[in-house]
Amino acid sequence: MRIGELSRRSGVPVPTIKYYVREGLLPAGRLTSPNQARYDDGHERRLRLIRALLDVGGLPLSAIAEVLGAVDDTAQPLHEVLGVAAVRITPAQAGDPAGVGPESAEAREEVAALLARRGWRVEPDNPAAQSLAGVLAALRRAGHGGFVELLDVYADAAESVAHADLDYVRRRVAREDLVESVVVGTVLGEAMFGALRRLAHVDASARAYEGGREAEPGAR
């Protein structure tokens, strides 16, 4: 198809498509004349993926470019690519800007203890472990250390979701599909969980505070 058709089908404006090609996010079309290129279903699918990561996942274009680069670089071993994908899609804000002080040291020990307790095979310098330590330290600094007691309830929920994610990923055979499904699952899965948790909050809060009937015993 021509670029105009690709734009109509994907909902992405032509100048934006050209920009993605220049930035290396989207492969160039196949030239059929000096001024005309043809695009195929692969281009359309890649465009939809970029838009999902951008609009719903809120990833910056630079992170999307790096992840897609790793997906396309077939010389990289699969485990490396999955690592790049996981690190680049970790939200940058979930860090611990201070990273010092008694709360931070305590939080790092707490994360190490959690990993040991659950038998999770994760290096302690994994960015997600650092993010988690940052969250725990911030909770303490904000006067909400009690929230840290919910860690294992959260870890149980995270584990069951992560296993479902992995089952989804393992159904993929082709390498590109596999990595793409990790990226999509991580980013859009996080947005999906966030929305569901807020809906469950509304329900729980309505039952608790709106008066009317209370939660039925055992409904939890």
Added chain:
Amino acid sequence: MRIGELSRRSGVPVPTIKYYVREGLLPAGRLTSPNQARYDDGHERRLRLIRALLDVGGLPLSAIAEVLGAVDDTAQPLHEVLGVAAVRITPAQAGDPAGVGPESAEAREEVAALLARRGWRVEPDNPAAQSLAGVLAALRRAGHGGFVELLDVYADAAESVAHADLDYVRRRVAREDLVESVVVGTVLGEAMFGALRRLAHVDASARAYEGGREAEPGAR
């Protein structure tokens, strides 16, 4: 304490503290002379809360200002305040920019069916319901409609986390504590879950793809 001491204890620079006071995020200190104000533990705690929402939660200052305004406005009924808090801390990017097309209509029906199936007392026009519909539509558009099948696994996990959150909140007696704990729990809880889910991914992926021992039967 003086502003210099408040800055040392909270780790927030003096000009930033003054900026927060001007923007209404932090109550002004008590004037002890025309040029000098005194601050107390409440100011320190509020500063730590602002920093946690900003640095770890990634909330924009405008959303923080609005939420804190609702917390401080004691004339507002509690349920209203909780509503403002929940809406303002919903990440803006988790929307459905297009919002049209067959995927969007299907996604909205799917969310309505989910709410009915689970018996969640949520209005269909709740922003989180719209976010969820946006995520489902984006998954389909990106060619990952199969991921939508994980919806109930995710909803189970979200429900158990939300009940733990509410138990934490219900331990609060004072109104300000209650609303603050909702804000902290929603924002930092989301960051906590995100980090835990990524750690659980690393573990599950190590077991599945790194070779060596496979996951023990029943370990899931």
